[in-house]
Every structure is written in structure tokens, then in C-alpha cells.
Amino acid sequence: MAAPMIPPAAAPAFLAAAGWGDAEIRPLAGDASFRRYFRVVAPGRTAVLMDAPPPHEDPRPFIHVAEYLTGIGLAAPAILARDLDRGLLLIEDFGDVRMRETVDSNIARETELYSGIVDVLVELHRHAPPAGLKPHGLDAWLDEVMLFPDWYAPAVGLEVDRDGFATAWRAALAPIDAMGQSVTELRDFHAENVMLIPGRSGPARFGLLDFQDALIGHPAYDLVSMLEDARRDVTPAVERAMLDRYMALTGQGPAFETAYWALGAQRNTRILGVFCRLWKRDGKPGYRRFQPRMWGLLERDLAHPALAPVADWFAANVPAAYRLQPWADAA
Numbered sequence: 001m002a003a004p005m006i007p008p009a010a011a012p013a014f015l016a017a018a019g020w021g022d023a024e025i026r027p028l029a030g031d032a033s034f035r036r037y038f039r040v041v042a043p044g045r046t047a048v049l050m051d052a053p054p055p056h057e058d059p060r061p062f063i064h065v066a067e068y069l070t071g072i073g074l075a076a077p078a079i080l081a082r083d084l085d086r087g088l089l090l091i092e093d094f095g096d097v098r099m100r101e102t103v104d105s106n107i108a109r110e111t112e113l114y115s116g117i118v119d120v121l122v123e124l125h126r127h128a129p130p131a132g133l134k135p136h137g138l139d140a141w142l143d144e145v146m147l148f149p150d151w152y153a154p155a156v157g158l159e160v161d162r163d164g165f166a167t168a169w170r171a172a173l174a175p176i177d178a179m180g181q182s183v184t185e186l187r188d189f190h191a192e193n194v195m196l197i198p199g200r201s202g203p204a205r206f207g208l209l210d211f212q213d214a215l216i217g218h219p220a221y222d223l224v225s226m227l228e229d230a231r232r233d234v235t236p237a238v239e240r241a242m243l244d245r246y247m248a249l250t251g252q253g254p255a256f257e258t259a260y261w262a263l264g265a266q267r268n269t270r271i272l273g274v275f276c277r278l279w280k281r282d283g284k285p286g287y288r289r290f291q292p293r294m295w296g297l298l299e300r301d302l303a304h305p306a307l308a309p310v311a312d313w314f315a316a317n318v319p320a321a322y323r324l325q326p327w328a329d330a331a
Contacts, residue, residue: 007038008051010086015040015049018081018090025049039093047080052087059089062212066091068130068184074120075197075207094195094207100232102196110235114226114242117194120203121222122249129184129216136185136217138170138177141266145169147273155276156326160317168309173266175306176218176259185217189225191232220256224264228297230271230290258306265301265310268294291327299323 005027015023023042034056038049052059059082069076077091099117103110149162188210195207223246227239247256272294275287302311 005036005038007049008053008086008088010083010088011038011049011051014081014083014086014088015090020047020081020090023047040090046093048077048091048093050089050091052089054085054087057087059084059087059212061214062089064130064132065184065186065211065214069124069208069211072123072127073204074124075200075204076211077207077209094197094209097196097198098192099194099196099206100191103191104232107235110238111241113196114234114238115245116203116206117226118223118242118245118249120206120208121219121226121246123203124186124222125183125219125250127184133184133214133216135181136187136215136221137181138173140215141173141177141263142166142169144270145266145273147277148269151273151276151280155280156322158318158322161313165313165317168313169266171309172262172307176262179218179255179259181216181218183217183219185215185221186211187213187215187217187222187225189222190229191226218259218263219250219252220259221263221267224260225267228264228268228301230268230294230297233293258304261301261304262306265298265304265307268298268301269310272298288327292324295323 007025011025012021015021015025020040020042023040026039026041028037028039028048034053036051038051040047040049050059050062052062063079063082066076066079070078075094077094079089079091081090082088099113103113146162146166149160149165152158153160186208193208193210195209197205197207223243227234227242243257243260246252250256272291275290275294278284278287301307302314
């Protein structure tokens with residue numbers, strides 16, 4: 001079940017030791033994990049309190065990646081104070097202007113803002129990843145897509161060919177894996193995890209959040225994560241333009257585009273399973289409303305010839321009624 005938005009008992013003493021003893025703690029957000037966020041408001045200043053309670057969470061990966069990102073000139077929250085034993089961090093507050101709502105309220109800015117995000121990825125991918133990140137390749141991709149037969153299929157009452165599913169995905173993804181893993185992959189990279197910071201320009205105007213699960217991966221992964229967003233519909237022409245922009249700026253060719261669609265299919269299949277697990281195991285049914293969008297994205301990805309083995313498996317194992325109808329009331 002979702003954790004209640006009550007500050008942890010250790011928060012007042014932690015804030016007092018950090019020089020924020022006069023601050024008010026206000027609920028800000030929870031997410032799909034055990035992490036919770038609170039805005040800390042003191043006269044003339046604000047910060048964000050991250051509650052990442054052990055043993056469920058460990059804030060050290062967040063710190064490691066945040067310091068790396070700021071070191072290469074991108075915008076991650078500065079770490080103002082930390083108590084690793086209690087899983088508490090006080091971090092810089094990027095404000096309330098989020099990319100998601102900004103684009104949705106003014107679609108004329110979609111090309112501008114997504115162009116800026118592509119530039120963030122181009123800059124990120126110019127630098128060697130930080131030490132200690134795990135690779136995100138074929139074995140991990142295959143483990144992740146198995147969330148579909150293990151969680152999605154039971155949730156909708158469907159029996160599927162699990163072994164055939166793994167075989168189809170291996171055939172589709174092995175050529176992508178052969179390209180190697182070479183860049184920092186923020187992994188949960190979408191418009192709700194990007195803040196627009198007033199007074200900054202270039203890639204540093206985009207405040208990056210929720211990157212503690214960063215890995216070393218393929219450069220197409222974060223691009224498709226942003227453009228095939230589970231939470232908002234990116235205009236198809238903008239998606240095409242941003243894919244072309246990234247490829248032009250980095251000198252990528254047709255193999256990269258194949259990887260884009262293949263990793264999009266992999267990611268969207270994983271998310272279909274993840275959202276069912278959040279519903280069934282973690283008591284978070286709200287994620288069901290994203291499933292129709294995920295199916296639309298996945299079916300488009302599967303039209304690419306490189307995904308033919310996977311497309312054939314879905315055609316044989318998942319009738320249309322098991323794709324959209326179970327989510328009609330939740331959409």
C-alpha cells in the first residue's frame with residue numbers, strides 16, 4: 001500500500017542539525033517505490049526532504065548520480081544534508097514548474113522543450129558514465145519483459161506461452177545487445193521527472209529527478225523513454241523530429257533507429273507488467289489508467305520488422321480483448 005504522507009519521526013531533528021530547524025514540512029509527492037518527498041519551507045528559502053527508508057531504499061545511488069550529473073554541467077539537485085542511516089536527504093528545490101504540465105498547457109512549446117531534452121541526452125552521452133553503474137543489456141532486458149507473463153497475464157486471466165515469449169524476445173533483442181552498452185541511462189526519464197528551472201539556459205535549465213536507478217545502457221533507451229511517455233501523448237511529428245535530431249547530432253544511422261523501436265517495445269512491455277504488479281501486489285490501482293496508452297505504444301513498436309518474432313507471439317497469445325477491454329473502466 002502507498003505510504004501515508006506523514007513526515008518521518010526523525011525529520012525534525014535531522015532538519016535542525018542541518019540548520020533548518022525553523023522550517024515547516026509539507027507533503028510534496030510519493031512515487032511507485034517507498035520513497036516520499038516533502039517540501040521544507042523556511043523564511044526566504046525552500047528545500048526538499050527525501051525520505052528513502054532503509055532497508056527498502058538506499059539514497060547513496062541518488063547521491064552518486066546527482067554529483068556526477070552536476071559535475072558534467074547538467075542540473076541535478078544539490079545535496080544539502082544527509083543521514084544515510086535513516087535514509088534522509090535534504091536536497092535543492094527546483095520549484096513547481098514541471099515539463100509535463102508546461103507542455104500540456106501550451107502545446108506550441110512541445111518542439112522547443114523536447115528539443116532541449118534531446119540536447120540534455122546528447123550532452124549526457126558525450127561523457128563516460130560514472131563508476132559503479134551496472135550494465136543494462138540482454139539479460140536484464142529479458143528479465144524485465146518477463147513481468148508481462150508473470151504479472152499482466154494473470155491479472156487479466158490469460159494463459160500464455162511463457163517459453164515462447166522469452167525465445168521471441170531473445171531473437172529480437174540480441175542484435176541490439178551486440179551494439180553494446182556505452183552511456184549513462186537515467187532509466188526513468190520522462191516529462192514528469194523534469195523540472196524547468198527559471199533563470200537558467202541550455203541543458204542546465206532542465207532539472208533532472210528520479211535517476212537513482214541509473215545504469216550503463218544503450219543511448220536509445222532514455223530517448224524512447226522520453227518520447228514514448230507512459231503518462232502523456234507526445235505528438236507523433238514531434239517524436240519523429242526528436243529522433244531525427246538526436247541521430248543528426250550524434251551521427252547515428254539506421255541501426256540506432258532499429259534499437260529505438262526495439263527498446264521501446266521492450267520498455268513498454270515491461271511497464272505493462274510493472275503497472276499490474278503495482279496494482280496487484282502494492283495496492284496502487286491508479287496505474288491501471290495508463291495501460292491503454294502503453295498498448296498503443298507497444299503495438300506501434302511491434303510494427304517494426306525487427307520486432308517480428310515478438311509481434312507474432314503477441315498475435316498468437318494476447319487477443320485484442322485482453323489488451324484494451326480489461327482497462328476500459330480505469331482509463
